[in-house]
Amino acid sequence: MIGKLISSVLAFLLTLVPLPVNQTPNLQSNEVVILFTGDIMLGRSVMGATLDNNDPFYPFRHVADMIKTADIAFANLENPIVSNCARHVGGFKFCTTPEIAKGLPFAGIDIVTLANNHSGNYGTEGFEETKKQLNEIGVKSVGYDNLEIIEKNGTKFGFLGFNYTFTKENLKKDLEVIKDADSKVDVLIVGNHWGDEYKTTANNFQRDAAKQMVENGVDVIIGHHPHWVEDKEEINGVPIYYSLGNFVFDQMWSEETKKGLVVKMTFDGKEIIKKEEFKTYTPVIGQPILQ
Numbered sequence: 001m002i003g004k005l006i007s008s009v010l011a012f013l014l015t016l017v018p019l020p021v022n023q024t025p026n027l028q029s030n031e032v033v034i035l036f037t038g039d040i041m042l043g044r045s046v047m048g049a050t051l052d053n054n055d056p057f058y059p060f061r062h063v064a065d066m067i068k069t070a071d072i073a074f075a076n077l078e079n080p081i082v083s084n085c086a087r088h089v090g091g092f093k094f095c096t097t098p099e100i101a102k103g104l105p106f107a108g109i110d111i112v113t114l115a116n117n118h119s120g121n122y123g124t125e126g127f128e129e130t131k132k133q134l135n136e137i138g139v140k141s142v143g144y145d146n147l148e149i150i151e152k153n154g155t156k157f158g159f160l161g162f163n164y165t166f167t168k169e170n171l172k173k174d175l176e177v178i179k180d181a182d183s184k185v186d187v188l189i190v191g192n193h194w195g196d197e198y199k200t201t202a203n204n205f206q207r208d209a210a211k212q213m214v215e216n217g218v219d220v221i222i223g224h225h226p227h228w229v230e231d232k233e234e235i236n237g238v239p240i241y242y243s244l245g246n247f248v249f250d251q252m253w254s255e256e257t258k259k260g261l262v263v264k265m266t267f268d269g270k271e272i273i274k275k276e277e278f279k280t281y282t283p284v285i286g287q288p289i290l291q
Contacts (some may be wrong), residue, residue, distance in 0.1 A: 010220070031287060032152040032267045034189070035070035036222045036246035036282075038229075041078040042096035042103065044088060044252035051087060056099050059248045060107035061264075062289045065282065070264060074159060076191055076224040076248065077104070077112040077141075079131040080126040094122045098109030098133050098277060105137050111150065113161030113191035114227065115143030135190040138255035142191070147181045147206070155269055158185030163188050164194040164205070171209055175216050182217025185271050187218040195243055201231050202242035214238045220265065220272075228256045239265070239275065250285050258282040262290075 042050070042059060057064070063225050079094035081101045088095075104112070112134065120127055127144075135139050140148045143161030144233040150157050158181050162174050182188050190213060195206050202210075202223075210221050214235045222232065223242040230243035244261045251257035258281055266274040278291040 004065060012015065021067060030155065031152045031273070032072070032155055032157070034157065034265050034267065035067055035073040036156055036241070036244060036265075037067070037075040037109075037229065038247040038262075039078045040104075040109075040248045041094055041118075041250070042100050042214075042286075043079040043085070044090070046248060047085075047100060048089060049088060049250075049285045049287070050100050050103075051055045057103045057106045057288045060103050061287075062287060064107040066262070066278070066290060070108065070279050072111065072150055073107075073109045074111050074113075074191065074222070075104075075109050075115060076161075077130075077134075078115060078116055078118050078249075079225075080122045080130045081280065082122050082126050082129050092118075092166065094118045095122055095126070098137075101133055102137055104134075104139050107232050109139060111140040111142065113143045113158055113159075113193070113224075114141050115161035115163035115191065116193040117163065117165040119143065128231055147177075147184065149185055155267065156185040156204045157193070157267075158182075158188045160188070162193070163211070164192065168205055168209075170211070177210060178213055178216045178218055186266065187219045187290050188217055189222070190218050192223050193225045194220060194223060195226045195230065197226050198228055199226055199230065200228055200256075206242050210240045210242075211235055214240075219270075221261045222263070227251060229259055229261045239272070246264050246282065247280060247283035247285055247288060249282065251278060252282070260288060266282070 085095035085097045142159050148159045221240045226243040227246035232241045247260045260280040262278040264276040280288040282288045
């Protein structure tokens with residue numbers, strides 16, 4: 001009798017002891033981690049180094065583990081993917097092979113923007129093949145007036161890509177695309193190809209376009225093209241990274257072109273609850289490391 005009484009008392013007392021946080025039952029997190037990188041160019045000397053090392057994943061060997069920690073990774077792909085891409089050195093016409101492009105999913109890249117000044121290096125046919133090759137390896141693409149939606153933990157993340165290196169006249173049309181996309185997603189993320197090359201600060205067009213995009217519903221803006229890391233700011237609470245610099249590239253002729261920035265944002269539903277920044281550096285052609 002006394003034994004049963006003691007057991008009952010102990011059982012009652014145990015109900016008063018809270019479980020450790022990691023043992024709380026039925027606790028569901030809505031957190032989603034999204035990672036953003038700078039320019040990725042898998043052609044020219046990067047392709048040469050990859051072939052010389054006989055390793056299609058060579059460019060990502062030192063950064064893949066970090067990228068894979070994200071739920072979604074978004075990057076700018078600065079080259080067409082074409083099956084007839086021959087080894088090439090120098091010049092400004094980029095391409096890479098389907099085999100080397102497999103480094104993107106190996107590294108955990110989920111979606112890329114093709115809105116840049118090199119995606120059309122192999123014409124319309126090359127652009128269409130690039131989209132096809134990306135689709136075959138499981139990498140989504142934006143940058144041709146298309147909205148891609150990735151849903152994670154009940155939150156719809158939308159991605160768009162815009163290019164302002166050839167003309168800035170398309171901003172008005174792009175704002176309409178943004179308005180329409182904003183109504184379809186919870187969080188709208190835009191990758192912009194813009195700005196002046198080899199500058200550390202954004203120009204007036206970048207700042208004005210960012211302001212208009214925020215006013216029309218964009219929640220995150222990530223910039224590419226200058227090849228240097230540029231300044232950042234917030235507009236009405238929206239983070240704007242004007243340029244993340246180079247991530248995978250072969251511009252070894254200056255210190256600034258060897259540097260890049262990786263940004264990791266943690267969302268809880270629609271809200272950004274954490275922003276982390278990681279510096280990268282490219283000590284040898286086409287193979288960045290974390291600093």
